Amino acid sequence: MTTLLEINHVSKQFGNDTKALSDISFSVNEGEFVSIIGPSGAGKSTLLRCINRMIDASNGEIIFDNSNVLNLKKKQLKMVRTKIGMIFQHYNLVNRLSVIENTLHGNLGKKSTLAGVLGLYSQEEKEQAVEILSVLGLQEHMYKRADQLSGGQKQRVGIARALIQNPRMMLCDEPIASLDPNSAKVIMDHLQNISSKMGITVLVNLHQVDVALKYSDKIIGINSGQVVYNGSPNNITKEDIQRIYGSEAEDLIFDVGGIYAS
Numbered sequence: 001m002t003t004l005l006e007i008n009h010v011s012k013q014f015g016n017d018t019k020a021l022s023d024i025s026f027s028v029n030e031g032e033f034v035s036i037i038g039p040s041g042a043g044k045s046t047l048l049r050c051i052n053r054m055i056d057a058s059n060g061e062i063i064f065d066n067s068n069v070l071n072l073k074k075k076q077l078k079m080v081r082t083k084i085g086m087i088f089q090h091y092n093l094v095n096r097l098s099v100i101e102n103t104l105h106g107n108l109g110k111k112s113t114l115a116g117v118l119g120l121y122s123q124e125e126k127e128q129a130v131e132i133l134s135v136l137g138l139q140e141h142m143y144k145r146a147d148q149l150s151g152g153q154k155q156r157v158g159i160a161r162a163l164i165q166n167p168r169m170m171l172c173d174e175p176i177a178s179l180d181p182n183s184a185k186v187i188m189d190h191l192q193n194i195s196s197k198m199g200i201t202v203l204v205n206l207h208q209v210d211v212a213l214k215y216s217d218k219i220i221g222i223n224s225g226q227v228v229y230n231g232s233p234n235n236i237t238k239e240d241i242q243r244i245y246g247s248e249a250e251d252l253i254f255d256v257g258g259i260y261a262s
């Protein structure tokens, strides 16, 4: 198996007081589906945002596809970011634009500012957008404005916008936190296909531990900015859940009881 992402001794300090991440290390293989779980404030979003440098880590190395993203200059960083798709809890779509235009926006990182501003996309890009939207079951909605969609449909547009980049990896920050259970399942099934069928690495922050255990090849458990579990969902024990979630663990164990290793 090829390692695509290596996080080595990464820390992130906000101001003088808040140490959001503390000496985080783990690696992710090509095509792997990895969930980051942990209680509120554990550092999950900060970690994800450090990977594509939406925020800068204070220390450590983040090796993506053999280069340390923390050392990249503006132009190189822009190129690396085209290989990393990002999906957000609140979708981050442009409401007044159509589904297909939002999808094509995923290619803005590869264009000159002028081509981007003028919305100049090739026939090939448009055909690819149509194909991706069809795979995601949005072919009937392509010309609707984004604000006319349900939450689940909006998140599928978020996925389409990331996929059109032809990414090596998708970073998904709480992708199902605003969705009902049925829509959440549709999104998780699509993310699973993206990893298992398309071979794209998926790294996802989740609040729902049962969902993380069901879909992931690997679980990274974080508490107070530190990795306290790194392993298969099949081997996770009640004690591991307690280490990850602290006092919140009891409710979770009740919710998903029976699927832990003994």
Ligand SMILES: Nc1ncnc2c1ncn2[C@@H]1O[C@H](COP(=O)(O)OP(=O)(O)OP(=O)(O)O)[C@@H](O)[C@H]1O
Pocket (backbone or CB within 6 Å): 014, 015, 018, 019, 020, 038, 039, 040, 041, 042, 043, 044, 045, 046, 047
């Ligand atoms: N921009 C910021 N400035 C200062 N502190 C921050 C900033 N962003 C996050 N933090 C702090 O860093 C810590 C980790 O926050 P983070 O949002 O990464 O946690 P999380 O695990 O994603 O939480 P949640 O599940 O609630 O989204 C928290 O103590 C938070 O208050």
